[in-house]
Amino acid sequence: MDIRKVGVIGAGQMGNGIAHVLAVAGYEVALTDVSADALEAARATIGRNLDRQVSKGALTEDDREAALGRISSTLDLADLGGSDLVIEAATEREDVKHAIFAELTPHLGPETILTSNTSSISITRLAARTDRPEKFMGFHFMNPVPVMQLVELIRGIATDEATFTACSGVVERLGKTASTSEDFPAFIVNRILIPMINEAIYTLYEGVGSVASIDTSMKLGANHPMGPLELADFIGLDTCLSIMNVLHDGLADTKYRPCPLLVKYVEAGWLGRKSQRGFYDYR
Numbered sequence: 001m002d003i004r005k006v007g008v009i010g011a012g013q014m015g016n017g018i019a020h021v022l023a024v025a026g027y028e029v030a031l032t033d034v035s036a037d038a039l040e041a042a043r044a045t046i047g048r049n050l051d052r053q054v055s056k057g058a059l060t061e062d063d064r065e066a067a068l069g070r071i072s073s074t075l076d077l078a079d080l081g082g083s084d085l086v087i088e089a090a091t092e093r094e095d096v097k098h099a100i101f102a103e104l105t106p107h108l109g110p111e112t113i114l115t116s117n118t119s120s121i122s123i124t125r126l127a128a129r130t131d132r133p134e135k136f137m138g139f140h141f142m143n144p145v146p147v148m149q150l151v152e153l154i155r156g157i158a159t160d161e162a163t164f165t166a167c168s169g170v171v172e173r174l175g176k177t178a179s180t181s182e183d184f185p186a187f188i189v190n191r192i193l194i195p196m197i198n199e200a201i202y203t204l205y206e207g208v209g210s211v212a213s214i215d216t217s218m219k220l221g222a223n224h225p226m227g228p229l230e231l232a233d234f235i236g237l238d239t240c241l242s243i244m245n246v247l248h249d250g251l252a253d254t255k256y257r258p259c260p261l262l263v264k265y266v267e268a269g270w271l272g273r274k275s276q277r278g279f280y281d282y283r
């Protein structure tokens with residue numbers, strides 16, 4: 001299947017990064033969100049991130065303008081009607097995703113592939129509530145999207161081979177590398193990464209080390225680009241907690257118990273960088 005037009009739902013951190021890389025790779029992108037402010041902020045962020053690539057010599061000024069020109073913004077899901085592929089990157093809440101798909105699918109042609117950038121929700125369950133489970137799959141980018149090389153591709157139980165092949169082709173055209181995960185809670189990256197972060201939070205909670213010593217240990221002792229607490233702030237503590245809950249509920253194993261300190265921070269509204277406060281203070 002020839003994919004030329006891609007709809008991206010959600011203009012947040014992930015959605016704007018996804019629109020960015022698609023546009024640079026030559027796809028026509030329709031970016032949608034419920035908030036006009038979010039759409040405007042996304043365009044500004046994409047412009048800034050394209051500037052970084054221009055200043056590094058990775059893109060020319062003309063490439064930058066052409067990429068921005070390929071991105072249209074809309075508040076109306078119906079405007080995604082002409083898409084060959086839709087990537088949903090809205091709020092990580094299952095009810096929100098079901099509601100978006102229910103509103104969107106009547107506007108889509110029968111061949112349109114529908115995907116979700118969910119970091120942990122069951123693809124099979126999301127797919128089952130749509131009109132096209134065989135044309136539905138997981139398309140999971142890593143943050144920051146323009147920098148990270150990996151995309152996890154997740155087949156639901158009903159995903160057909162043509163859908164998988166088409167999505168693999170998009171990953172290739174983006175110049176990224178795909179890994180394939182079966183549809184189990186949190187897939188591969190987050191199944192491994194988020195419990196590691198949760199363990200780092202336990203290490204802090206139990207007084208084994210300070211924030212600085214935990215992060216320095218993992219940066220210099222394990223060559224991680226960011227310490228686990230810095231990374232938790234970067235991902236968002238609410239997202240980390242929600243993924244731990246998905247693992248805990250889905251696998252029913254106490255080893256996935258969210259650390260009480262993580263729960264407390266989220267209850268306080270200390271969500272990391274996006275709220276200016278997490279394990280570090282960004283104010």
Ligand code: CAA
Binds near residue numbers: 143144146193225231
């Ligand atoms: N857009 C475009 N380019 C960007 C960018 C962005 N948003 N953010 C950073 N860059 C570029 C910079 O311009 C720079 O480019 P060059 O190498 O060409 O100079 C490069 O990326 C490195 O950036 P910086 O020099 O500013 O900073 P850094 O060296 O500290 O790297 C980082 C920043 C890439 C974020 C690095 O710290 C890192 O890799 N951190 C770990 C990120 C990670 O683990 N992500 C996965 C999170 S888990 C996830 O996403 C899954 C989920 O579902 C929760």
